[in-house]
Amino acid sequence: MLSGQMPILILKEGTQREQGKSAQKANIEAAKAIADAVRTTLGPKGMDKMLVDSIGDIIISNDGATILKEMDVEHPTAKMIVEVAKSQDTAVGDGTTTAVILSGELLKQAEELLDQGVHPTVITNGFRIAVNEAKKLLESIAMDAKDDATLKRIAMTALSGKNTGLSKEFLADLVVKAVNAVAEERNGRIVVDPANIKVDKKAGGSITDTQYINGIVIDKEKVHAKMPSVVKDARIALIDSALEIKKTEIEAKVQITDPSKIQDFLAQESDTFKQMVEKIKKSGANVVFCQKGIDDIAQHYLAKEGIYAVRRVKKSDMEKLAKATGGRIVTNLDDLTPDVLGKAEKVEEQKISDDRMTFVTGCANPKAVSILIRGGTEHVVAEIERALNDAIRVVSITKEDGRFVPGGGAVEAEISTKLRHFATSVGGREQLAVEAFARAMEVIPRTLAENAGLDPINTLIQLRAEHEKGHTTYGIDFTQNKVGDMTKVGVFDPLRVKKHALESAVEVATMILRIDDVIASKKTSSSESPKSENNPSGMGSGAPSF
Structure with missing residues (x-):
């Protein structure tokens, strides 16, 4: 373009466009902000969110998918992160908060590499190498679920942190009983359709009045x-x-x-x-x-x-x-x-x-059964219903696959430790991305420790030390607020939930990293000119909006 000539506008006036580094930064900020919104809800000591909609209806929940579904998210990148939670919920029913926090942390680690001049394609390739290795590690860590006692522990892990209080064990028993009733054998494989478990709710009475109906x-x-x-x-x-x-x-x-x-x-x-x-x-x-x-x-x-x-x-x-x-x-x-x-x-x-x-x-x-939930108020009953649906899904998955992994941040700590050693064999710039992936995995045990009021740095140092010694199943024991063996305290997660959370987080992180141009055709209001003295391009500030 010759100097002194007018710039040629090929987009409609009022269209907002953000390119290169600033587009990537704005997208990463939006993803991090969404991850921060649900971060405090992770784990058995996680807090709840109160969501009030436009007509004043209240939802009190710490279920990641429910919170993100009810939040009125505006930013296009933030919407992509919400989709991760929805897909995780639809596919496996649990691990939604984990998937969202991992997405945010992967992008945060990627941002540091971008600042060092590493190309987004190199980072995405490194992430893919890392996630494939992480899935192999998960397979090697996984144990076989042989009895109902294991299924009960898995149900209790899914229910912990939800508003089930002292009735966790009682509800877990109902879930296992219901899943066993509707499990069918087809072509030598066990198949469980959670839709055959009808969950009804009625406010009034206490949680212990909840009953399983044959x-x-x-x-x-x-x-x-x-x-x-x-x-x-x-x-x-x-x-x-x-x-x-x-x-x-x-x-x-x-x-x-x-x-x-x-x-x-x-x-x-x-x-x-x-x-x-x-x-x-x-x-x-x-x-x-x-x-x-x-x-x-x-x-x-x-x-x-x-x-x-x-x-x-x-x-x-x-x-x-x-x-x-x-x-x-x-x-x-x-x-x-x-x-x-x-x-x-x-x-x-x-x-x-x-x-x-x-x-x-x-x-x-019966190949279809019911659980009738009771509780003090509508909000309590609704949250127990969400918790039970999660528990039913995870127990169904474990019954089908027969495989589970230790919870409490143990698998994430193990993946992080093993990937650090693995990164050196990758070589090239991808090595940096694999190391970034390993660091990102530690966000789960760190957040669990923070939410439980523990010192996150000391807890992570202890966890790393145990995993370096080869203690694969060591995670955070919330009964004693210290690092301990998850198989002894019975904190378990289904293998499929962890695998899906990793895959979803990497997929969305790589997709966001590859975006270098955001073109948003928004109509500007008559009072607000698309261009101003301070902002000649008509672009927004790049801060994420919800």
């Missing part, structure tokens, strides 16, 4: 007061059609000229419902779960026959009922035969808090 709880009451409240030796019909008279597709009008015919017309309608109920009775069913509506007259006849009926049951609940009772869902009453009915020892209506719920219990070999 069957399904439906948040519905019987449709008619005259129906029995308890049905023993239940034979259950699952119907996916309305027990109502269908309205005609085309517009039709019924005209009655003779008043005496009105009674005949009503009687005919009543007979139709009578026939429907006859078909149900003939099949031998004494309990009906209907996915759609049940007409008032049909309710009357069902009550007369002593049949317990529930209407408008959710499709997902119908499927769980089929799995729990061994019944099949029918769409036509003519298909209702004794062999399609589900079986349970008891179906009863119970009053829980102010609501009435239907309990289907005593199923012979």
